[in-house]
Each structure stands twice: as C-alpha cells, then as structure tokens.
Amino acid sequence: MVSVRKVFVAVCVLLCFAGASFAADIALTSAGQSPDAMMVRVVLKKLGVEADSDPLMKPEGLTQKILIVVIGGSSKGLGAAGIDKDQEIARLSALLKAAAGKNVKILAMHVGGEGRRGKLSDEFITAVAPAADKLVVVEGGNADGIFTNLTKEKKTPIHGAPNVSGVAAPLKEILAEWGIPAK
Amino acid sequence: MMRQPAASWKTAILLLLLSLFVAFVAARDFRVMNAPDVFAPAEGFARKMLSEYFPPLKGTTADTPVFIREGKEPGGTVLILGGTHPVESAGILAATLFLENASVPRGRLIVIPNANAMALTHNSPQEGHPQRIHFALKDGSTRVFRYGSRATNFTDEWPFPEIYVHPASGQKLSGKERSNLNRCYPGVPDGSMTERLAFAIVELIRKEKVDLAFDLHEASPEYPVVNAIVAHERSMELAAIVTMELEGLGIPIRLEPSPKNLRGLSHREWGDSTDVLPILMETGNPSQGRLRGRTDERLVLTGEDKAYVKAAALGRLFIPYEGNQLIAYRVARHVTAIRVFVENLEMVRPGKGVTLEGIPQYEEILKQGVEAFLKPVPKKREV
Numbered sequence: 094m095v096s097v098r099k100v101f102v103a104v105c106v107l108l109c110f111a112g113a114s115f116a117a118d119i120a121l122t123s124a125g126q127s128p129d130a131m132m133v134r135v136v137l138k139k140l141g142v143e144a145d146s147d148p149l150m151k152p153e154g155l156t157q158k159i160l161i162v163v164i165g166g167s168s169k170g171l172g173a174a175g176i177d178k179d180q181e182i183a184r185l186s187a188l189l190k191a192a193a194g195k196n197v198k199i200l201a202m203h204v205g206g207e208g209r210r211g212k213l214s215d216e217f218i219t220a221v222a223p224a225a226d227k228l229v230v231v232e233g234g235n236a237d238g239i240f241t242n243l244t245k246e247k248k249t250p251i252h253g254a255p256n257v258s259g260v261a262a263p264l265k266e267i268l269a270e271w272g273i274p275a276k
Numbered sequence: 277m278m279r280q281p282a283a284s285w286k287t288a289i290l291l292l293l294l295s296l297f298v299a300f301v302a303a304r305d306f307r308v309m310n311a312p313d314v315f316a317p318a319e320g321f322a323r324k325m326l327s328e329y330f331p332p333l334k335g336t337t338a339d340t341p342v343f344i345r346e347g348k349e350p351g352g353t354v355l356i357l358g359g360t361h362p363v364e365s366a367g368i369l370a371a372t373l374f375l376e377n378a379s380v381p382r383g384r385l386i387v388i389p390n391a392n393a394m395a396l397t398h399n400s401p402q403e404g405h406p407q408r409i410h411f412a413l414k415d416g417s418t419r420v421f422r423y424g425s426r427a428t429n430f431t432d433e434w435p436f437p438e439i440y441v442h443p444a445s446g447q448k449l450s451g452k453e454r455s456n457l458n459r460c461y462p463g464v465p466d467g468s469m470t471e472r473l474a475f476a477i478v479e480l481i482r483k484e485k486v487d488l489a490f491d492l493h494e495a496s497p498e499y500p501v502v503n504a505i506v507a508h509e510r511s512m513e514l515a516a517i518v519t520m521e522l523e524g525l526g527i528p529i530r531l532e533p534s535p536k537n538l539r540g541l542s543h544r545e546w547g548d549s550t551d552v553l554p555i556l557m558e559t560g561n562p563s564q565g566r567l568r569g570r571t572d573e574r575l576v577l578t579g580e581d582k583a584y585v586k587a588a589a590l591g592r593l594f595i596p597y598e599g600n601q602l603i604a605y606r607v608a609r610h611v612t613a614i615r616v617f618v619e620n621l622e623m624v625r626p627g628k629g630v631t632l633e634g635i636p637q638y639e640e641i642l643k644q645g646v647e648a649f650l651k652p653v654p655k656k657r658e659v
Contacts, residue, residue, distance in 0.1 A: 126533070127531075127532075127533075128507070128512055128515070128516060128519075128531040128532065128533055129531075131512050131513060131515075131516040131531075132516040132519060132520055132531070134513070134516070135513065135516045135517050135520065136520075167532060167533065168500075169501070169506075169532045169533055169534075169535050170532070170533045172535040172536075172537055172538070173509075173533045173534065173535045173536045173537070175536070175537070206528075208528065208530060256520075256523045256524070257519070257520050257523055258520045258521075258523060258524050
C-alpha cells in the first residue's frame with residue numbers, strides 16, 4: 094500500500110509543476126506603492142500580455158523572465174501597504190539583486206509624469222533606475238534629467254511616451270525585443 | 277442712595293433694544309439656512325427619503341432626499357453623493373447636474389445631492405464664508421445653493437467629545453471629527469446624529485445593491501490629494517482605466533489608493549462594509565485653502581485669489597493654477613470623471629453596466645457654464 098507520505102510528496106511535486114506552467118513570463122511590481130503599477134497592468138491587459146502582479150513582490154517570488162518595476166512614491170500607498178520608505182527601498186534592492194542573479198530582464202517605468210516626482214518618488218527612482226536594462230518614462234518625468242543622469246554610465250536606453258496610455262507603443266516594442274509578443 | 281441720571285436709563289434701554297434687534301436679525305439669518313435647496317429632477321426620477329433605509333432617521337434633521345431613476349433595461353446601480361461637505365460646492369453641483377439632466381436607458385442611478393443636510397444649516401464659525409451661491413439662468417430666474425459647513429451643525433452634534441474614538445476601529449481623532457460625515461462611516465445605528473447618518477447611507481448602499489458609488493469633494497490647492505481619485509483596492513483597476521482615459525481627454529487626474537489604516541472615510545468603509553466599488557474624488561478649490569484672502573461668493577465661483585498666484589509661482593501648489601479655478605471647471609471635472617467611470621463599469625462588473633444619457637460634455641460645461649445645465653425651479657423653497 095502506498096504510504097500517505099508518498100502521496101503527499103507526489104501531490105506537492107505535481108502542484109509545483111502546475112504552478113510553474115501557469116506562471117506568466119512577466120512579473121509586475123511597484124516601487125513606491127503608487128497606483129501607477131495598476132495602470133501599467135491595465136496597459137499590459139490591453140496588449141493581451143499576462144503578468145503576475147504583486148506590488149510587494151519579494152525575491153523568492155521572482156520566477157519570471159522579465160521584471161517590470163513601476164516607479165512612483167505614494168505616502169498613502171505605503172501606508173496602505175503597512176510599510177515605510179526604507180522598508181520599500183530594502184525590498185526593491187533585494188528584488189533587483191535577485192533579478193540580476195537570475196538573469197531576469199528589468200524594465201523600469203515611470204508613468205506619472207511631473208506629478209509623480211518629488212522627494213519621495215525621487216528616492217525610488219534613485220534606487221531602481223541604475224539597475225534597469227531599459228526604461229520607459231512619460232513626458233515630464235525626466236524633465237530635470239534625473240533618469241538620464243542615473244543611467245549615463247550604463248547607457249541604458251530610455252524610451253519616452255506622451256502619457257500613460259502612450260506607454261503601450263514602447264512597451265510593446267521592448268517586450269517583442271525580449272521575446273514576448275503583444276497585440 | 278444715589279439716583280441714576282435719566283440719560284443712563286435711556287442709554288441702557290436703547291442698547292438693550294439694539295441688542296435684541298441684532299439678535300433677531302442674526303437668528304432670522306441662522307434660521308433661514310434651514311430651508312432646503314430646491315432641485316428640479318429630470319423626468320423619471322422617483323423621490324424617496326434616506327429614512328426609508330433607516331427609519332430612526334425619519335423626522336430628524338439628518339433625513340435627506342434620495343432621487344432614484346430606474347432604466348428600462350436591467351443593469352447595475354450607480355450612486356452619486358454630493359454635499360458630504362457642503363463647503364465643497366462642486367460636489368453638490370455635479371450631483372445636481374446628473375439629477376437634472378440624466379436619462380438612464382440601462383441600470384439605475386441614485387443621486388443624493390445633500391448628503392449631510394445637517395451641515396447645510398450653518399456656516400463654519402470665523403471662516404467668513406458666504407451663506408449661498410447664485411446662478412443666473414437663461415430664463416431670468418436664479419438658482420440658489422446654500423454654502424454650508426464641513427461639519428454637522430452644533431445644534432445637531434453637541435457636545436463634542438474631547439477625542440473622537442471611531443467606533444469600528446478605535447482610531448482616535450480630534451473630537452470635532454465626530455461631526456464630519458466622512459470620518460463616521462460605516463456609522464452607528466444608535467450613535468451621534470452624524471454616525472447615524474453615515475449608517476443610513478451604508479444601509480442604502482447595501483439595500484440598493486449599489487455597484488459603483490461616488491463621494492464628491494473639493495480640496496485646497498496646497499493639499500497633495502487634489503484633482504484626484506481615491507480608490508478602494510476593489511475599485512483600483514476601474515480607477516486606473518478611468519485615469520488613463522481622462523488623461524487622454526486632457527484631464528490629468530491623480531490616482532491614490534485608499535489607506536487601510538485611515539478609518540471612517542467613504543473610500544475605505546463603503547468598500548469594507550459592502551460590495552460596492554467606492555470612489556472619492558477631489559477638485560482644487562481655493563476657497564477651501566488656508567492661503568486665501570477674502571472669502572466671498574466670488575471666490576467660491578471663480579477661485580481667483582492673488583495669494584494663490586504667488587503660491588503657484590513658488591511651486592507650493594498641487595494643481596496647475598493660472599489665476600482661477602472656475603466652478604464650471606471644477607464641476608466639469610467631476611461630471612466627466614463620473615461619466616467615464618460609468619462607461620467602463622461593465623468591464624469590471626459584467627452584466628452590471630449602466631447607461632447614462634443627456635449628461636453635458638466637459639467642453640460644454642466649460643463653455644456654457646454650470647448654469648446652462650441647471651433647470652428653473654419654483655421660487656418658493658421646498659420644505
């Protein structure tokens with residue numbers, strides 16, 4: 094008779110494989126807990142691209158090929174998540190380090206324009222932009238050259254967009270380049 | 277014993293009469309604020325009272341009209357709440373524009389233009405606010421809207437506690453916040469008048485199975501959450517879609533999440549207590565702010581204030597301010613945002629879409645003013 098333990102192990106192994114096969118190719122997270130990540134999720138949906146979205150994604154949850162980090166600080170959002178700015182930066186540092194270690198492509202996006210800049214957002218920009226492989230920045234977000242300066246050394250390509258709806262075009266192009274077809 | 281000179285008796289009597297006269301005029305002025313505003317609902321709206329959802333409210337100053345229009349085709353239900361804070365006139369006027377212009381082919385529309393009627397019966401002390409705002413209509417008549425207070429009248433909510441402990445969470449706030457409807461949700465059936473009012477509104481949302489509900493506000497230009505949508509996590513996807521569409525229409529709006537640890541507010545408690553998708557919206561209104569100068573009807577209607585011009589130049593404001601914030605602009609923002617939300621409701625609640633027709637477009641409100649979409653009403657005030 095097959096022991097209960099063996100059955101349990103078999104079920105666990107099957108569930109692991111099932112989980113792996115259902116995971117999307119893209120992981121979507123926030124840097125600063127603003128709702129801008131939700132807007133990028135809506136754009137991805139419109140492009141017919143599935144993403145595993147978790148605003149508080151941790152390194153151990155990163156099994157995808159691409160990591161999209163949507164930058165934008167919101168004190169209300171941080172409060173809602175029950176974390177502070179320093180905890181968020183620590184989470185992001187660990188996540189970006191894990192992504193680099195697993196050869197996961199990193200796309201940093203800033204879709205809030207000038208309105209989503211300021212002391213709080215700038216700290217998240219500083220934490221994320223240097224680690225990105227590519228950036229998409231909505232008009233006004235890079236008016237003072239913060240993204241340009243932070244990525245100068247690495248020569249990271251920065252794609253512009255007129256507004257959040259307009260990020261669909263560069264997003265589609267980048268994802269296609271990284272092997273993810275979009276509508 | 278010395279005799280008082282006759283002149284001093286005369287002066288005393290004169291001063292006494294003068295005091296009585298001032299008291300009479302002030303009392304009459306105070307009492308006249310009790311006369312409700314008159315609305316001219318579009319055809320098909322049924323008028324109910326909030327007390328029908330929570331009978332203990334009947335006959336109290338908290339009871340307020342609820343207007344419901346049912347479409348021929350079944351769908352979802354949308355609630356628009358104006359006047360949570362009656363100093364935030366754009367909310368009342370946006371709700372009124374829906375009430376007086378909307379036809380509803382599909383689903384249902386519920387409008388409560390004066391959510392906190394108890395805050396409409398007085399002004400905030402020492403703020404120098406006007407008592408009313410006026411709109412001249414094309415037919416020569418005038419529409420009058422009261423400009424009340426942020427808080428429930430002292431005569432309905434007295435005495436204040438030193439500290440207001442929010443009953444559902446234990447959160448501690450300043451005592452006066454117990455008279456702020458948007459700190460009292462989900463309400464208490466046997467609580468203070470404002471808590472009972474909050475309870476009645478939540479009962480309405482529950483009993484009418486409201487799918488999407490709006491709480492319309494205004495905020496000072498120096499406050500970070502202005503020209504903004506605040507959304508419960510359940511509403512966030514819909515709010516993100518709407519934010520993008522509004523941006524495409526040239527109406528940039530900030531989207532903020534409802535903090536889980538800030539209790540008593542509509543965008544948090546409506547969502548936690550019912551199945552509704554709650555949305556709170558703010559426009560920028562200099563007559564709300566602390567930097568403002570003379571606070572009169574002109575300021576409420578135009579938003580023109582030289583101190584705000586200076587503040588904008590110093591980069592201290594959270595809205596683009598070019599010398600004014602017209603009431604038409606503030607109302608147009610609310611009306612257009614609601615329209616876009618309703619148009620996208622079906623996407624997140626399949627089978628619960630609502631169709632609204634007859635709603636003025638953004639540019640129409642900007643060009644023709646709010647008054648072009650207000651209907652004439654009988655001169656005698658409804659009681």
